[in-house]
Amino acid sequence: TARLIDGKAFAATLRDRVATAAAAFARDAGRKPGLAVVLVGEDPASSVYVRSKGKATIAAGMESFEHRLSADVGEAELIALVDRLNADDSVDGILVQLPLPRHIDERAVITRIDPDKDVDGFHPVNAGRLATGLEGLVPCTPLGCLMLLQDIHPQLAGLEAVVIGRSNIVGKPMAALLLQQSCTVTTVHSRTRDVMGHVRRADIVVAAVGIPGFVQPEWIKPGATVIDVGINRTDAGLVGDVDPGAAEVAGAITPVPGGVGPMTIAVLMRNTVVAAARRAGVAVDPAL
Numbered sequence: 001t002a003r004l005i006d007g008k009a010f011a012a013t014l015r016d017r018v019a020t021a022a023a024a025f026a027r028d029a030g031r032k033p034g035l036a037v038v039l040v041g042e043d044p045a046s047s048v049y050v051r052s053k054g055k056a057t058i059a060a061g062m063e064s065f066e067h068r069l070s071a072d073v074g075e076a077e078l079i080a081l082v083d084r085l086n087a088d089d090s091v092d093g094i095l096v097q098l099p100l101p102r103h104i105d106e107r108a109v110i111t112r113i114d115p116d117k118d119v120d121g122f123h124p125v126n127a128g129r130l131a132t133g134l135e136g137l138v139p140c141t142p143l144g145c146l147m148l149l150q151d152i153h154p155q156l157a158g159l160e161a162v163v164i165g166r167s168n169i170v171g172k173p174m175a176a177l178l179l180q181q182s183c184t185v186t187t188v189h190s191r192t193r194d195v196m197g198h199v200r201r202a203d204i205v206v207a208a209v210g211i212p213g214f215v216q217p218e219w220i221k222p223g224a225t226v227i228d229v230g231i232n233r234t235d236a237g238l239v240g241d242v243d244p245g246a247a248e249v250a251g252a253i254t255p256v257p258g259g260v261g262p263m264t265i266a267v268l269m270r271n272t273v274v275a276a277a278r279r280a281g282v283a284v285d286p287a288l
C-alpha cells in the first residue's frame, strides 16, 4: 500500500521556516511582515478560514490586519479599502476572501490588488508571470502540492503528470508549475473524452475536481504519486476527490484530511514573508 504523504507534518516544518524568516525580516526591516485579510459577509466557511489565517499569521510572528465588511457593502467601498491597503506600507500581503457576494465583481476587486501584495496569486499579472517564468506570487494550494511532490520526487523532470481540473485557483497554476519543473503535463477537465485513459499513464496525478471519490483505484498506474486536493463535505465527513481504494495501488498518496489542506495556509504565510522581503529589498531564504 501507498506511503501516506503527511501534509500536516510538512506544513508544520514550513511554518517553522516562515517564522524564522519573519523574525529575520523584522530584525532587518524594523517591522514585522503584515498580512491584511478582507472578509465580506458572514459565510460560515469563510469566517473559519479567515480566523485560521489570522491565527497562523500571528503564530508566525507577523502582523495580522482583519477587515470585516457587511454583506451589503458596495463594490466601490471594497475597492477603496483595497486601495488603502495597497498604499499602506505596513501591509505586505492582501487577501480578499472568496467568494464575494453576487453584487460584487470578483475580477474587479482581485485586479485592483497590487500584484506584489497579491499573496493569493490570483491577479492576472501573477498568472502571467507564472506562465512566462517570471518571479511572482503563486497560488497557495498548487504551490503547496508542488512542495509535497518535490519532497517525494527531487527530480520531477520528464515525469508524466496529469492534472484533473482547470480552475484558475488550482488546476491551471498546478499545470504551469509542473511544466516549469519539466514534467510532461496533461490537463483533463469536464469536457475531456477519456479521463481514465489519461490518468492511467500518469506518474503524478493531481486531482482538483470537487467530486467526492471521483478518481477510481483502477485508473492509477501502480506506484504513481497521487495528490488529492479535494475537500468535499459529505454526510460521511470530509472526503477527497480520490477514492480511498487508490491507496492500494499508488506509491504515495495524500490523505484527506491531513494532506494538501494544511499546506494551503502554511504557503500563504510563506508568500507573505516572501512578498515582504521583496518589497523591502531584503534577502529571503531561497529554500523557502
Ligand code: NAD
Binding pocket: 141, 164, 165, 166, 167, 168, 169, 170, 171, 188, 189, 190, 191, 192, 195, 208, 209, 210, 211, 229, 230, 231, 232, 241, 260, 261, 264
Ligand atoms: P472548481 O469547481 O473551480 O473546478 C473543478 C474542475 O474540475 C473544473 O475545471 C472542471 O472542468 C473539472 N471537472 C468537473 N467535472 C469533471 C469530470 N467529470 N471530469 C474531469 N474534470 C472535471 O474547483 P476548484 O476550486 O479547482 O477546487 C477543486 C477541489 O479542490 C474542491 O473539492 C475544492 O474544495 C478543493 N480545494 C481545496 C483547497 C485546499 O486548500 N486543499 C483549495 C482549493 C480548492
